[in-house]
Amino acid sequence: MAQKNKLQFIILGLLNQQPLTGYDLTKAFEHEIGEFWQAQHSQVYPQLKRLEAQGYITHEITISGEKLEKKLYHIVPAGQAALTTWITAGTPELTATKDEFILKLYFVRTNRDPRLPEMLTEQLHLHQDKLEHLQQRLTTVFPTKATQSENFGHYLILQHALGRETDYVTWLKQTLTALPK
Amino acid sequence: MAQKNKLQFIILGLLNQQPLTGYDLTKAFEHEIGEFWQAQHSQVYPQLKRLEAQGYITHEITISGEKLEKKLYHIVPAGQAALTTWITAGTPELTATKDEFILKLYFVRTNRDPRLPEMLTEQLHLHQDKLEHLQQRLTTVFPTKATQSENFGHYLILQHALGRETDYVTWLKQTLTALPK
DNA sequence: TTAAAACATGTAATTAGTTATATGTTTTAA
DNA sequence: TTAAAACATATAACTAATTACATGTTTTAA
Numbered sequence A, B: 001m002a003q004k005n006k007l008q009f010i011i012l013g014l015l016n017q018q019p020l021t022g023y024d025l026t027k028a029f030e031h032e033i034g035e036f037w038q039a040q041h042s043q044v045y046p047q048l049k050r051l052e053a054q055g056y057i058t059h060e061i062t063i064s065g066e067k068l069e070k071k072l073y074h075i076v077p078a079g080q081a082a083l084t085t086w087i088t089a090g091t092p093e094l095t096a097t098k099d100e101f102i103l104k105l106y107f108v109r110t111n112r113d114p115r116l117p118e119m120l121t122e123q124l125h126l127h128q129d130k131l132e133h134l135q136q137r138l139t140t141v142f143p144t145k146a147t148q149s150e151n152f153g154h155y156l157i158l159q160h161a162l163g164r165e166t167d168y169v170t171w172l173k174q175t176l177t178a179l180p181k
Numbered sequence C: 001t002t003a004a005a006a007c008a009t010g011t012a013a014t015t016a017g018t019t020a021t022a023t024g025t026t027t028t029a030a
Numbered sequence D: 001t002t003a004a005a006a007c008a009t010a011t012a013a014c015t016a017a018t019t020a021c022a023t024g025t026t027t028t029a030a
Helices: A007-015 A022-030 A041-053 A077-088 A100-106 A116-141 A145-150 A152-178 B007-015 B022-030 B041-053 B077-088 B100-106 B116-141 B145-150 B152-178
Strands: A057-064 A068-075 B057-064 B068-075
Touching (some): A100 B152, B007 B068, B145 B152
């Protein structure tokens, strides 16, 4: 997929909060931001070099222990400008969700297909787990009104993800019960 | 993104319904199936060659008019087996939705950010349009109970898409009204 | 009759993303 | 004290997907 390099903006956005190393950024993709965007370190390190070449970030080398070199990256004003431009610009394209299960369903022709109950049940479990996970996150990451306003955007998208999964689960349940016996 | 070549199965699935040319398949990605999956002809033609080399499909050449050659592709039993295997196998990975707007929101820190109203309003319009479009499709593609059972999977995923967009619109509206003045 | 649109098939170049390979250091827990 | 886990950075190979390039035919409507 070639999709206009959003990774660069994620990195700028994260560096806009605090200086980080490539390793730190990679960790972020395994946790926090990894909830809705993924990237491997093999994508992160080259992107950091490109951003630095473009004059959006700089790095300083720090030594950890005896000799382990860390490159701590900072955003610079030009990078902040690029980040703001990206956020401020419109987002007129709705990205189609490429959900493999949905794709498989498309090729199931009748409601008597014997594979349907098993397929739907598997997805129900997966999405119920996901829903539980998101509910857990909401209460641990945003326990108070104050924490919600501190990180408003993140709070909003977690709410949205929760709504989406709730809807997914409802749809699967409803479809399962409507199946002919 | 490297995601296990789902295109091959979409092509097998479509050829399982009727023989088609590469051009027909490309058209399908602009209409029907294009609602939730995209592919360009530059992906379709090479994939057809690979599927034929694997022994999943064959083609016959027909002449249109004086000399325009069409390659009409047919699925063969091995291809039908591969298609069934794919559908029957579990689908244990939930694909994360890479929604650019959601990504931007993540970097908006406070509910007083002056960009929020405009950003949310733009998305509201886009998703309202999408919702309307899906409602239109539901009534035109599946006007009767009979048409719904004839193409059950397609009906289901259209229902699901409708629910998803309804939820998206609700979330955006609710967020907009909850914003501080 | 003719020009534009649609039909029809391909390859090349580039970008995005995953998986694999490579190398070494520091910290932690058995 | 030592082995495993975590820290830290980087490149290579490969797959997927978009955009651009390339060529020609048939149909439709002005």
